[in-house]
Amino acid sequence: MNLKELAGILGLSQTTVSRALNGYPEVSEETRERVRLAAERHNYRPNHRAKSLATGRAMAIGHVIPISTKHEMVNPIFGDFIAGAGETYVKQGYEMVLTVVEDNKEDEAYRQIKSRGNVDGVVVHGPTLNDPRIALLNEIGLPFVVHGRSSGSNQRYSWVDVNNKRAFERATDFLLDLGHKRIALINGLENMDFAIRRRAGYETAMTKRGIEIDTSIMRSAEMTEIYGYRAAREILAADNAPTAFIVSSMICAIGVRRALSDLGLQMGKDVSIVTHDDMLSYLPNGDDVPIFTATRSSVREAGKRVSDMLIRCINGEIESSPTLLLEAELMVGQSTGPAPR
Structure with missing residues (x-):
């Protein structure tokens, strides 16, 4: 019809x-x-x-992905975010335009997008410390919303983020209340804003309890299963090994759990784990009872919120530079218990 x-x-x-x-x-x-x-x-x-x-609009939203982070294309976190955003695009009659570029040509890609007019706005992924993309997009006048925030940026911009600092402060407090004092941190790349804030939450909780920060049991790298496994094996092999881990990704936490199994250690009894759970569609955290104690925040829901905010900004329906801070929920699972004697 x-x-x-x-x-x-x-x-x-x-x-x-x-x-x-x-x-x-x-x-x-x-x-x-x-x-x-x-x-x-x-x-x-x-x-x-x-x-x-x-x-008079393109009726499309852009997503620019640098080649060096092309793993994002198969990263389940990115996939769930896009699935959530896609739901909003379909309802609002928008299409998605995905652009993969070389690292040193990302600025050029945004300028070309603006000049071609093939999208009405863009979503910025993976914000870093003092992210230069924010100033660039403000300069060229291309509407955008950041999934996350950029520590140190003094620019006005729209964003949707989870309260990573508060989430990891609560996670650390939970383990401290269980009697753990040697708590390792397996974090993401610490030039990324979320990882900076998660480390800050961990350190704040430890400092408030008068526990000295020990960088020998802290790691930062790309969040993969093998990274979680190797980092845990290395930390647990040292003298005065930790009794608990706080981990920035469910995928890494699976690697930490594998390391415990290899060493004959029981998760939740010998060593406790608290992780961050993006509530991934393909990787649920157990069934009725969560496997991992986790700070939970749906990345799919974040995709919906980001895309809706961007479209409403494009339509002039909301004030300039809106922001939304989502709180993570701490769910207690089978991976934590009292600190062993």
Whole structure:
């Protein structure tokens, strides 16, 4: 069915039907709802190109991924984020444009995107300390929302983030309350904002309890299973090994658990683990009872929130530079217990 046929069924002009479907304010709520229900009943889908011409917009959102981080393309965290964002794009009639670029050409990619006008805005992934992309995007005037934040940036920008510092402070306090004092930190790359904030939360909790920070039981690297495994084996082989680990990723935590198994140590009894859980679709944290005690925050939900915020900014529906800080939930699982004597 096309627009003309739908308009004929409703007894309305094509212009009125188009404006109702695209949310124009001059169309009454009663008419808008009538058109929406008819469109659903007759399985009508607006023509993307026609909608773009009518609104003067590309009706697309961009995601730029540097080649050096091409692992993001198969990273389940990125995949869940895109799945969440995609739900919003479909509902709002937007398409997604994914651009993979060489590391030293990322700035050029954003400038080309702006000049071509093939997207209405972009999502910024993996913000770093003083991330230069924020100043660039403000300079060229391309609407954007950051998934995360950039420590040290004095720019105005929109972002959606989880309270990583508070989450890891709570996780550390939980282990300290169980009597653990030697707590290792297996973190992500610490030029990344989330990892900076998670380390800060860990250190804050330890310092408040009067426990000296020991960098010999702290690690920072790309968050993979093998990294978690090797880091745990190395830390546990040293004198005065820790009785607990705080880990920045469920994937790394699986590696830590494998290291404990290799060493004949029982998780939750000999060594405790608290991890961060992005509530990944393909990697659930157990069934009724969580396997890992975890600070939980859905990256899929974050994808929905980021994309919705960006589209609303593009539409002028909300104030400039909105922000949203999500709190992680601490879920107690089978991976933690009192510190061993």
